[in-house]
Amino acid sequence: MDLLSNLAMGFGVASSLANLAFCLIGVLLGTLIGVLPGIGATATIAMLLPITFQLEPVSSLIMLAGIYYGAQYGGSTTAILINMPGESSSAVTAIDGYQMARQGRAGTALAVAALGSFFAGSVATFLVAIFAPPLTAIALQFGAAEYFSLMVMGLVMSVALAHGSVLKALAMVVLGLLLGMVGTDVYTGAPRFTMGMTQFADGLNFVAVAVGVFGIAEILRNLEDEHDRQVMTKNITRLFPSREEFRQMIGPVLRGTGVGSVLGILPGGGAILAAFASYTVEKKLSKHPEEFGKGALAGVAGPESANNAGAQTSFIPLLTLGIPANPVMALMIGAMIIQGIVPGPNVVSEQPQLFWGIIASMWIGNLMLVVLNLPLIGLWVKLLTVPYFVLFPIIMAMCSIGVYSVNSNPYDLFAVAFFGLLGYVMSKLRCEPAPLLLGFVLGPLLEENLRRAMILSRGDPTTFVTRPISAGLLVLSLAILVLVFLPQIRKRRDEVFTESDA
Amino acid sequence: MSTKPKDGTDIAAGLLFMAIAAFFGWQGLGLEMGTSTRMGPGYFPMVLSGLLFLLGAVILVRAFGRPDDEPFGRVAWRGIAFILPAPIFFGLTVRGLGFVPALFITTLIAAQASLRMRPLPALILAVVVTILSTLIFSYGLGLPFRRFGPWLPL
Numbered sequence: 020m021d022l023l024s025n026l027a028m029g030f031g032v033a034s035s036l037a038n039l040a041f042c043l044i045g046v047l048l049g050t051l052i053g054v055l056p057g058i059g060a061t062a063t064i065a066m067l068l069p070i071t072f073q074l075e076p077v078s079s080l081i082m083l084a085g086i087y088y089g090a091q092y093g094g095s096t097t098a099i100l101i102n103m104p105g106e107s108s109s110a111v112t113a114i115d116g117y118q119m120a121r122q123g124r125a126g127t128a129l130a131v132a133a134l135g136s137f138f139a140g141s142v143a144t145f146l147v148a149i150f151a152p153p154l155t156a157i158a159l160q161f162g163a164a165e166y167f168s169l170m171v172m173g174l175v176m177s178v179a180l181a182h183g184s185v186l187k188a189l190a191m192v193v194l195g196l197l198l199g200m201v202g203t204d205v206y207t208g209a210p211r212f213t214m215g216m217t218q219f220a221d222g223l224n225f226v227a228v229a230v231g232v233f234g235i236a237e238i239l240r241n242l243e244d245e246h247d248r249q250v251m252t253k254n255i256t257r258l259f260p261s262r263e264e265f266r267q268m269i270g271p272v273l274r275g276t277g278v279g280s281v282l283g284i285l286p287g288g289g290a291i292l293a294a295f296a297s298y299t300v301e302k303k304l305s306k307h308p309e310e311f312g313k314g315a316l317a318g319v320a321g322p323e324s325a326n327n328a329g330a331q332t333s334f335i336p337l338l339t340l341g342i343p344a345n346p347v348m349a350l351m352i353g354a355m356i357i358q359g360i361v362p363g364p365n366v367v368s369e370q371p372q373l374f375w376g377i378i379a380s381m382w383i384g385n386l387m388l389v390v391l392n393l394p395l396i397g398l399w400v401k402l403l404t405v406p407y408f409v410l411f412p413i414i415m416a417m418c419s420i421g422v423y424s425v426n427s428n429p430y431d432l433f434a435v436a437f438f439g440l441l442g443y444v445m446s447k448l449r450c451e452p453a454p455l456l457l458g459f460v461l462g463p464l465l466e467e468n469l470r471r472a473m474i475l476s477r478g479d480p481t482t483f484v485t486r487p488i489s490a491g492l493l494v495l496s497l498a499i500l501v502l503v504f505l506p507q508i509r510k511r512r513d514e515v516f517t518e519s520d521a
Numbered sequence: 522m523s524t525k526p527k528d529g530t531d532i533a534a535g536l537l538f539m540a541i542a543a544f545f546g547w548q549g550l551g552l553e554m555g556t557s558t559r560m561g562p563g564y565f566p567m568v569l570s571g572l573l574f575l576l577g578a579v580i581l582v583r584a585f586g587r588p589d590d591e592p593f594g595r596v597a598w599r600g601i602a603f604i605l606p607a608p609i610f611f612g613l614t615v616r617g618l619g620f621v622p623a624l625f626i627t628t629l630i631a632a633q634a635s636l637r638m639r640p641l642p643a644l645i646l647a648v649v650v651t652i653l654s655t656l657i658f659s660y661g662l663g664l665p666f667r668r669f670g671p672w673l674p675l
Contacts, residue, residue: 073662184531186583190538190576197545197569204552204562211562212548235604242600242634408635409646415604415631416624416650419611424664432612436605443601447593448534466565478558 026148029375033383038081041074042380045082046387049089054096054399055410061346061453062237063090065229066414068354069421076358077373081380083354087347088140088384091330092392095132095323096399100125109326111294115311115318122314127260129396131268131316132323133389134260139276139324140385143331146280147338148378151367154339158364161340163472164482168492170465173342174458175496176285179503180292181451188454191445195455198223199462206470218430225353227431228459230418231438232445232452233346238411239443260316268320271301275324283329284336285344297325331381338374339364342461346453349460357425526588535581542574603634619670620659625651 032038048070052063067086071079094109099116112132119128161169174192181188201212202222213219260268278300279293301321302311311318333344341363343349355362360370367374392399422431442452476482484490549570555561607630614623628650632643658664 070662073664184580186576186580187531187534190534190573190580193569193573193576194538194541197541197566197573200566200569207553207562209552209562211552211566212545214548235608238604239597239600242597242604243595406637408632408637409642411604411634412628412632412638412643412646413650415607416628416654419608419627420624420654420658420664422608423611423615424658427665429612429615432608435608439605439608440601443597444537447596448530448537450534469565470560473558473560478556480557 022148025152025371025375026379028371029148029377029379030383032077032372032376033081033379038078038376038380039383041078041082042085042384043387043391045071045085046089046384046391049086049091050093050096050388050392050395050399051089051402052414053090053093054402055093055407055414060087060090060094061229061350061456062233063093064347064350065226065233066418066421068226068229068350069424071354072357072425076355076360076370077376079354079358080351080373080377081384083351084377084380085384085387087330087351088327088381088388089392091327092133092136092388093399095136095326096129096396097403099128099132099319100400100403109294109323111298111322112319112326114298115313115315118312118314119316119319124314126396127264127316128319130260130393131264131320133393135268135272135275135320135324136327137385137389138272139279139326139328140331141382142276143280143283143328144378144382144385146332147334147381148375151335151338151374151378154335155364155367158339161364161488162486163468163475164486164489165492166340167465167468167472168483168489168496169340169342170461170468172492172496172499173336173344174454174461174465175499177345177454177457179499181454183449183451185503187448187450191450191452191454192458195458195460196462196465198228198455199459200466202463205463205467216430218428222463223434223459224422224425224428224431225357225460226425227422227434228438229350229353229456230422231435231440232442232456234414234418235435235439236442236446236452238414239439240446241407241411264316267316270304271297271317271321272324274300274304275321275326276328279325279328280332282325283332283344293325293329294322297321327385334377334381337362338366338377341366341464343457346456349457352460526586528584528587530593531580531584531587535577535579535584538577538580539574540577542570542572542577546570546574597634599636600634603630603632607631614672615666615670617670617672619668619673620666621651621655621668622670622673624654 033042048067049063052066053060064083064086068083071082074082091109095112095116098109098113099120102113102117116128116132119125178185178188178192201219203210203220210220275297278297282293282296285292298318298321301317302308305311305315305317333348336342336344337348337351341352341361343352352362360366360373418435419432422435423429425431445452472482473480483493545566549563549566552563552566553561554563554567607627610630611623611627614626625647628647629643632638632646655668659666659668
């Protein structure tokens with residue numbers, strides 16, 4: 020069977036000693052940084068991204084994937100132990116996880132999160148392996164118009180899933196697109212928005228923008244208000260769930276995996292949606308809905324599984340179409356481009372080793388998380404007690420080295436400071452950074468495909484609506500936009516996000 | 522002064538978006554627009570600038586007649602004053618001073634962002650970070666940094 024032989028090849032690549040080591044380092048580093056409170060998966064990856072550039076493409080992406088899982092797991096740990104979710108996708112975990120920790124069941128909550136994530140991750144990895152190749156076949160038929168429309172849909176989705184005002188999220192996408200225009204125009208070679216600085220001829224450095232908007236801005240936000248954190252460390256006595264608890268978690272884990280796998284594919288940030296959706300489902304199905312919010316096991320098991328399954332399946336649009344589903348995937352695309360790989364449907368046929376290697380390493384990364392991190396929970400918890408004012412100078416040093424190491428261009432460091440400030444101001448104005456980053460990554464691709472499509476159609480803009488796939492995608496984007504602006508939906512959306520903030 | 526409610530945050534956001542849009546639009550004036558068949562380098566950016574300006578204006582207008590639902594909160598002035606210069610300093614000096622001294626001072630600058638950091642721990646932290654980073658990045662990963670630059674009389 021094709022699938023099996025491909026998977027075998029992937030495991031061959033991923034389980035070379037060097038790649039296993041990189042995956043391990045990635046998972047450890049990812050957890051290490053991700054466990055630091057207030058630093059989410061996106062910021063973690065942005066900070067660690069430059070380290071991976073020195074490696075070969077396969078190893079570097081394997082390590083990045085490891086960092087991603089580690090960061091996500093680290094985020095769940097802080098959500099449970101100190102009620103500080105690093106990322107909105109683990110915000111749901113904090114609701115019941117923190118309550119469990121307060122009741123002295125922190126160990127159980129952490130173990131349930133890890134086991135649920137592992138199961139969901141394994142299933143979702145298989146789904147990626149099964150569905151990615153046929154989807155690439157479809158993707159290969161995509162022309163410029165389809166790509167354009169697909170990216171529009173991705174951007175619209177990211178707007179719909181952003182916190183707060185839809186209008187502001189839209190504005191952030193457009194701002195991101197504009198920032199993506201900086202640099203030399205691919206068609207004419209004309210420099211754009213470089214303000215005469217040749218250092219920006221290749222465009223703004225992607226790592227600098229990501230580190231600034233996510234990393235530095237988050238450090239500044241954390242410095243606003245320095246107070247002691249209360250860590251639920253003393254209560255970690257028993258790790259493994261009892262038989263009764265095992266029985267309780269099976270249902271939520273299975274449902275969470277299903278919900279997460281489907282929603283993760285959606286462009287624009289499916290994993291966040293998946294966690295919310297799973298929480299709602301569990302609350303509806305539960306015989307004791309009143310327990311939710313007060314430490315319900317299902318409220319941890321379901322969303323954590325959904326979250327991880329979604330994280331996995333969000334690789335599908337990335338690997339098949341080259342379209343990032345969320346900011347993390349946008350970072351992955353940036354990494355691939357720096358490595359000289361053009362993300363998209365050709366990756367499967369041209370670089371099967373890379374493609375299947377990444378898929379296999381997803382599963383290995385998940386396995387490492389369970390095997391390593393469960394015993395190491397004590398160590399991670401210790402890390403939580405390291406005061407923040409010791410951590411952030413270290414992070415700043417790493418960011419500076421990391422960003423400089425990409426191109427050895429001092430201007431990239433100036434860009435980091437600038438985008439750090441911009442990101443901080445934007446967050447003070449309650450504008451989400453995720454749509455901006457997605458716009459920034461997709462900007463050049465969007466423009467290129469728009470221009471190509473217009474040339475191909477001889478200037479006829481109806482090409483976007485007369486080609487069926489393109490029209491379908493645009494109609495879908497429009498429908499999503501209309502939906503988020505409808506009063507009832509808007510109210511509902513506000514409620515969902517408020518619940519997560521609580 | 523009118524006592525009508527208004528959302529100060531959104532007013533600022535709207536104005537900021539409009540200002541950025543105007544800046545990009547102004548910078549893009551010199552770029553060739555082209556036609557819709559053969560778009561020039563200025564075409565798409567101009568469309569985006571217009572769109573951003575419009576969105577900013579709508580955000581601004583809608584901010585009036587609605588109370589600010591969330592307080593602005595504190596601003597990390599000290600953080601801004603010390604965190605942001607850190608990478609800038611590193612960029613300015615990494616070639617001249619070299620990796621080791623540049624990183625040492627960068628870490629020291631960043632450490633000043635917190636009120637709780639005392640001078641001695643900051644110094645110790647900067648030394649440890651510099652030694653470990655030099656070992657990892659310069660010796661371990663072999664990144665092509667000059668450890669000590671030409672500005673130093675060594």
